[in-house]
Amino acid sequence: MTIFIQPETRQETIGKLNEVKQTFAARGWFPGTSGNLSLKVSSHPLVFAVTASGKDKTKITTEDYLFVGKDSTAVEETTLRPSAETAVHSIIYQTIAEAGAVFHVHTIPNNVISELYGDLGHVLIGNQELIKGLGIWEEGAALAIPVVENYADIPTLAAEIEKVIDSSIPGVLIRNHGIYAWGKNDFEAKRHLEAFEFLFEYQLQLMQAKQSFAISPSQLGIKIV
Amino acid sequence: MTIFIQPETRQETIGKLNEVKQTFAARGWFPGTSGNLSLKVSSHPLVFAVTASGKDKTKITTEDYLFVGKDSTAVEETTLRPSAETAVHSIIYQTIAEAGAVFHVHTIPNNVISELYGDLGHVLIGNQELIKGLGIWEEGAALAIPVVENYADIPTLAAEIEKVIDSSIPGVLIRNHGIYAWGKNDFEAKRHLEAFEFLFEYQLQLMQAKQSFAISPSQLGIKIV
Amino acid sequence: MTIFIQPETRQETIGKLNEVKQTFAARGWFPGTSGNLSLKVSSHPLVFAVTASGKDKTKITTEDYLFVGKDSTAVEETTLRPSAETAVHSIIYQTIAEAGAVFHVHTIPNNVISELYGDLGHVLIGNQELIKGLGIWEEGAALAIPVVENYADIPTLAAEIEKVIDSSIPGVLIRNHGIYAWGKNDFEAKRHLEAFEFLFEYQLQLMQAKQSFAISPSQLGIKIV
Amino acid sequence: MTIFIQPETRQETIGKLNEVKQTFAARGWFPGTSGNLSLKVSSHPLVFAVTASGKDKTKITTEDYLFVGKDSTAVEETTLRPSAETAVHSIIYQTIAEAGAVFHVHTIPNNVISELYGDLGHVLIGNQELIKGLGIWEEGAALAIPVVENYADIPTLAAEIEKVIDSSIPGVLIRNHGIYAWGKNDFEAKRHLEAFEFLFEYQLQLMQAKQSFAISPSQLGIKIV
Numbered sequence: 001m002t003i004f005i006q007p008e009t010r011q012e013t014i015g016k017l018n019e020v021k022q023t024f025a026a027r028g029w030f031p032g033t034s035g036n037l038s039l040k041v042s043s044h045p046l047v048f049a050v051t052a053s054g055k056d057k058t059k060i061t062t063e064d065y066l067f068v069g070k071d072s073t074a075v076e077e078t079t080l081r082p083s084a085e086t087a088v089h090s091i092i093y094q095t096i097a098e099a100g101a102v103f104h105v106h107t108i109p110n111n112v113i114s115e116l117y118g119d120l121g122h123v124l125i126g127n128q129e130l131i132k133g134l135g136i137w138e139e140g141a142a143l144a145i146p147v148v149e150n151y152a153d154i155p156t157l158a159a160e161i162e163k164v165i166d167s168s169i170p171g172v173l174i175r176n177h178g179i180y181a182w183g184k185n186d187f188e189a190k191r192h193l194e195a196f197e198f199l200f201e202y203q204l205q206l207m208q209a210k211q212s213f214a215i216s217p218s219q220l221g222i223k224i225v
Numbered sequence: 226m227t228i229f230i231q232p233e234t235r236q237e238t239i240g241k242l243n244e245v246k247q248t249f250a251a252r253g254w255f256p257g258t259s260g261n262l263s264l265k266v267s268s269h270p271l272v273f274a275v276t277a278s279g280k281d282k283t284k285i286t287t288e289d290y291l292f293v294g295k296d297s298t299a300v301e302e303t304t305l306r307p308s309a310e311t312a313v314h315s316i317i318y319q320t321i322a323e324a325g326a327v328f329h330v331h332t333i334p335n336n337v338i339s340e341l342y343g344d345l346g347h348v349l350i351g352n353q354e355l356i357k358g359l360g361i362w363e364e365g366a367a368l369a370i371p372v373v374e375n376y377a378d379i380p381t382l383a384a385e386i387e388k389v390i391d392s393s394i395p396g397v398l399i400r401n402h403g404i405y406a407w408g409k410n411d412f413e414a415k416r417h418l419e420a421f422e423f424l425f426e427y428q429l430q431l432m433q434a435k436q437s438f439a440i441s442p443s444q445l446g447i448k449i450v
Numbered sequence: 451m452t453i454f455i456q457p458e459t460r461q462e463t464i465g466k467l468n469e470v471k472q473t474f475a476a477r478g479w480f481p482g483t484s485g486n487l488s489l490k491v492s493s494h495p496l497v498f499a500v501t502a503s504g505k506d507k508t509k510i511t512t513e514d515y516l517f518v519g520k521d522s523t524a525v526e527e528t529t530l531r532p533s534a535e536t537a538v539h540s541i542i543y544q545t546i547a548e549a550g551a552v553f554h555v556h557t558i559p560n561n562v563i564s565e566l567y568g569d570l571g572h573v574l575i576g577n578q579e580l581i582k583g584l585g586i587w588e589e590g591a592a593l594a595i596p597v598v599e600n601y602a603d604i605p606t607l608a609a610e611i612e613k614v615i616d617s618s619i620p621g622v623l624i625r626n627h628g629i630y631a632w633g634k635n636d637f638e639a640k641r642h643l644e645a646f647e648f649l650f651e652y653q654l655q656l657m658q659a660k661q662s663f664a665i666s667p668s669q670l671g672i673k674i675v
Numbered sequence: 676m677t678i679f680i681q682p683e684t685r686q687e688t689i690g691k692l693n694e695v696k697q698t699f700a701a702r703g704w705f706p707g708t709s710g711n712l713s714l715k716v717s718s719h720p721l722v723f724a725v726t727a728s729g730k731d732k733t734k735i736t737t738e739d740y741l742f743v744g745k746d747s748t749a750v751e752e753t754t755l756r757p758s759a760e761t762a763v764h765s766i767i768y769q770t771i772a773e774a775g776a777v778f779h780v781h782t783i784p785n786n787v788i789s790e791l792y793g794d795l796g797h798v799l800i801g802n803q804e805l806i807k808g809l810g811i812w813e814e815g816a817a818l819a820i821p822v823v824e825n826y827a828d829i830p831t832l833a834a835e836i837e838k839v840i841d842s843s844i845p846g847v848l849i850r851n852h853g854i855y856a857w858g859k860n861d862f863e864a865k866r867h868l869e870a871f872e873f874l875f876e877y878q879l880q881l882m883q884a885k886q887s888f889a890i891s892p893s894q895l896g897i898k899i900v
Contacts, residue, residue, distance in 0.1 A: 023283065027253075028477070032583025032645035056637060058473065106580060106648065112655045115577075116663050127340075129375060129402035130331060133257025139377040150579060152589040177579035187281060195257035198331065204659055205337045209429055211662040212436040213341050248733065252703070352790075354825055354852035355781060358707025364827040412731060420707035423781065430787045430879075437882040438791050478702075482808025482870035506862060508698070556805060556873065562880045565802075566888050600804060602814040627804035654884055661887040 003047055003075040005067050013039050013049045014065055016186045021057055029105040030057040038089040040100045046070040046093055052080040084154055091158040092182055096167055099182040101189035106178035109200040114147050114173040122146050125199045133195025147173040171196050228272055228300040230292050238264050238274045241411045243285055254330040255282040263314040265325045271295040271318055277305040309379055316383040317407055321392055324407040326414035331403035334425040339372050339398040347371050350424045358420025372398040396421050453497055453525040455517050463489050463499045464515055466636045471507055479555040480507040488539040490550045496520040496543055502530040534604055541608040542632055546617055549632040551639035556628035559650040564597050564623040572596050575649045583645025597623040621646050678722055678750040680742050688714050688724045689740055691861045696732055704780040705732040713764040715775045721745040721768055727755040759829055766833040767857055771842055774857040776864035781853035784875040789822050789848040797821050800874045808870025825852040846871050
């Protein structure tokens with residue numbers, strides 16, 4: 001399939017992706033050239049820009065993104081290869097109609113929590129103000145963020161992801177393989193991703209703190225005066 | 226209520242808030258667009274500048290703040306909405322006469338410690354030089370920093386905060402909802418906030434370190450020569 | 451041995467090393483002026499550029515690198531001294547024919563994990579997507595990254611490293627003395643190093659999280675609604 | 676005592692201190708305006724530049740330092756006040772003849788380790804390559820870094836510090852009050868400080884890792900293939 005991308009669309013899309021890429025790169029969210037970003041430019045037919053495979057995401061070059069369709073192949077002539085994981089982006093856009101941007105990053109907390117809760121099949125998070133950062137405003141809300149196994153076969157992985165995601169929670173963890181988070185645009189996808197990362201790190205730190213919590217101030221050298 | 230904000234006051238106020246905002250954003254203190262900042266411009270009547278709702282606080286635009294009064298509504302025409310939590314800023318200015326700036330941020334340590342000590346109703350901190358960063362110079366001072374429950378109803382939350390705060394400790398924790406810290410101006414509020422964050426992280430790390438502390442050097446592979 | 455380094459080769463080599471140096475310095479990977487970087491310019495005879503001894507690696511000066519041969523001495527006139535550890539770089543280039551860049555850094559995770567697994571002689575890592583960042587794509591791959599003792603005598607250290615390294619795993623840990631990681635060029639060596647660091651930190655954090663993991667959501671204050 | 680500081684000396688001294696200040700500020704090593712830096716300009720009589728009291732050390736202004744003598748008072752007319760802790764800098768310069776720069780910072784690791792080892796009176800560190808960053812090259816060296824109690828009375832604190840420091844270890848911890856580290860110049864003092872901080876964080880992380888260390892790879896989900 002060949003589709004003509006308007007120059008202004010191309011420029012605006014790449015500009016937004018570059019901004020997100022630089023912000024996340026500065027946080028170390030693309031270790032070892034991992035991770036990928038996409039931004040939808042058309043729903044019918046599905047067309048989205050996605051990071052090219054194997055690039056150092058701390059840098060900005062003229063060959064960092066390509067435009068692909070539903071089948072994850074380029075919609076225009078290019079020497080760039082899309083990431084093998086482009087199929088995961090595509091399945092998310094196909095499943096969640098309102099998704100306009102999909103971001104995939106590896107962090108220590110999202111990998112550790114995916115392994116901890118992997119057997120359970122979802123990470124349980126609750127009792128936290130930052131849940132509102134996911135666009136969930138129900139009081140006392142608890143979330144079950146899905147975790148799928150890290151299938152090496154990408155069609156299998158995409159099919160498993162399709163089974164577990166819905167529009168109520170804007171993200172999915174792959175066991176020991178980071179998170180995919182999305183939103184209606186780059187701004188919202190970034191907000192969702194930051195909220196997820198905060199919630200994961202909070203939960204991990206809280207579990208450790210609970211274990212060592214000593215209510216007795218004297219054990220911490222605190223004298224009440 | 227409509228109040229005319231002098232152009233120089235406007236410019237100076239926004240300049241100070243932008244500086245604080247950029248510093249905190251670089252530290253990741255506004256995850257998922259959370260957090261808010263305010264700076265008082267008048268006590269009688271109460272008028273303060275506050276961050277507009279739902280903005281990405283890593284960016285500087287011309288629409289990041291608005292000026293509001295005691296009732297948390299704008300004192301001039303604007304298309305911006307103040308955060309729902311503006312009422313918390315207002316209640317702090319009303320309760321603590323000397324407060325000139327109020328900063329609210331979410332960090333992993335301030336959220337974890339608020340949950341750990343939530344049932345107790347206050348975080349006990351002591352035996353730490355950085356307590357002087359809060360303007361408390363009494364030797365051997367121990368602090369009981371109040372923690373209130375995270376009421377979804379903002380008037381209830383504001384009323385609970387009003388009950389527990391006083392001028393001796395320049396901050397209050399909301400359980401799983403970050404800290405509000407204040408000072409007579411932006412400089413002092415920032416100093417107080419940094420001191421609180423240091424004290425929280427210190428306490429959490431110390432609790433964990435105490436648990437694993439091995440006095441025997443040989444266990445750590447240390448040979449005395 | 452005296453060898454003439456082409457000006458363009460010199461400039462390109464130093465430019466690449468400077469870029470890596472600045473990136474790693476910003477991450478705090480050269481604590482206390484530790485660490486060193488090298489880039490091969492010729493295989494026959496072996497010639498490589500290496501960081502000069504005792505410099506502050508957060509800075510760029512005109513005297514940061516020198517070109518040395520197989521015996522770790524300069525191949526041109528210079529007042530700079532190569533690090534004593536240059537012999538380790540040399541032995542890696544001699545042992546791994548495809549190595550074109552060798553980077554040595556100290557981080558808390560790489561030092562801690564080297565001590566934890568030191569008696570075992572290797573760090574076992576597995577079940578992690580980022581293993582692909584090491585160029586290892588076999589499904590379910592587990593790695594045994596070698597750890598050698600920290601011999602103060604550099605020829606002994608180099609000989610021990612020669613014994614344990616091969617082309618299947620692009621790095622080696624020295625016990626309490628950081629990691630040496632390599633790749634066919636600066637881009638690949640950086641990717642390998644970032645993948646190793648992620649894997650080490652992941653493993654350490656996972657071990658601690660497993661210990662404190664409470665499956666019961668109520669213990670974490672989560673209410674299922 | 677009034678002493679004329681040469682303009683070039685003044686400019687060079689302040690330039691060096693500004694560079695160190697910006698580097699440490701970016702690392703968050705001055706929480707809540709804590710910490711102070713000094714650089715010696717003359718031994719006989721003792722004159723050194725020191726950070727003025729109560730400044731935000733993330734900023735560069737024309738009023739950040741003053742020049743003081745042995746008695747910690749200004750040697751020229753100034754409206755600036757030296758920190759009360761200037762007396763600690765002075766006693767270090769008086770006790771360690773070769774000290775040319777003294778840096779004092781608060782970090783979570785240096786505060787936590789000072790409390791852990793406070794009763795023992797010294798932190799035991801050993802078996803670590805980074806000890807060489809302190810200028811100590813003896814193989815298998817173990818260090819006993821002194822920890823003094825945090826006396827609120829500065830002359831008492833200075834007298835206690837004088838008792839425990841010597842030229843073999845370039846630093847001293849104050850319990851829950853950070854570290855003072857020194858070197859013959861700003862470059863060496865920075866190297867020493869970075870090495871201390873690495874060693875403290877290493878020791879704390881190692882203690883926690885040892886506690887959770889599971890040699891069995893299957894517990895970490897690693898399959899040997």
